[in-house]
Amino acid sequence: MAPVFSHGDLRLYLLNLLDEGPRHGYDLMQALSDRTGGTYTPSAGTVYPRLAKLEEEGLVTKTVDGRKTVYAITDAGRAEVRARADDLQGIEADLADSVRLIADEVRGSVRDAMRSLRADLAAAAQAERASARSTPAEDDVRVASREQLQRADEALTTFRSEVRADLRGHVARGGELEASVVDALVAALDSAGRDVTRALRR
Template sequence: MNAPVFAHGQMRLYLLMLLADSPKHGYELMTAIEQRFNGTYVPSAGTIYPRLAKLAEDGLIAKRTVGRKTVYEITDAGRAELRARRDETERIERTIDTSVRRLADDLRADMRRSMAALRADMTADERDIARARRSARPAPRAADEASGPLREGQRVVERYGRELREALRAADAAGSLDDAAVDALREGLDRLARTLRDRTRRPR
């Protein structure tokens, strides 16, 4: 996500909060933040490691090498910092709750836009297919050779199928996917399929 989820200085303090629970290496810290945001925000290495280096420089955390990994752990000075800033740590948790809801709303809006675009494109394709059928009967072709409109229609279905699957996975990760959303998706696709069949049915 491009929108900031931490105010200035909050990421540094949140890393201290995570390390207060247990020592962690950098990837574990990134994963812990991703899970806290239900997958809607994933910090980059460029976001995490410079802050860890500054925390170590300030004596708030220590680092040690375990195998091929660098593990970070909070120091007594770091715990004292958390105690002194307890009000701020509580505000960070409230800020994260607000950010998770906002990011989940953004994902739902993206899913609705994808559905609307799919409906619009399929409607346009249905009109093209209907015009092609009215203008002339298709020339004989090999059984495995698809017509231009058919190929384009298949590409549309594949493209929006991928987008819908990505939107569903994102909504599920955000915890905003429920039976009602799936039912709405099913009903929308059923309507599109019926419309396509009605528009392209040969007259008897």
């Protein structure tokens, strides 16, 4: 899955969250999860080093409140947020696009899983009916064929997921997706499909 924040954007977004009011680390992680609809929840290992860097730069301060460390923005931090208002608008737009792409990908995966489940159930029912009237030799062939079909399904699913994630991630990061790239993908898939069809007709 493609990253939600591009390089350097998370640092500025954390500063923007602190501009809304002081927060401790967990609050910031929860806020990031809330702002992305739960599609992105950063780890402590992601957030705290960036907060430490902001503190070193004099853009935030931290105070210990019991067992919690509370971070607050400084005047210099507010000045950077104001100076980079356009960058923040771009981050917000990219964030919305990324969340939509991730949500679409999740919905697509769920639909694919449901279709695959229905196909598996139908195939299992058909296999059960066929097994009642097949010979042992035919059973062996069917078992071997089902194993190869499962391998093919897994290979197709993996290929689709990886290529789809690469394409969506590239576009989400602002990359250009040229028509020639898609044309080459379509041509390759058509060629592979024809090869499979020819092999099955032998």
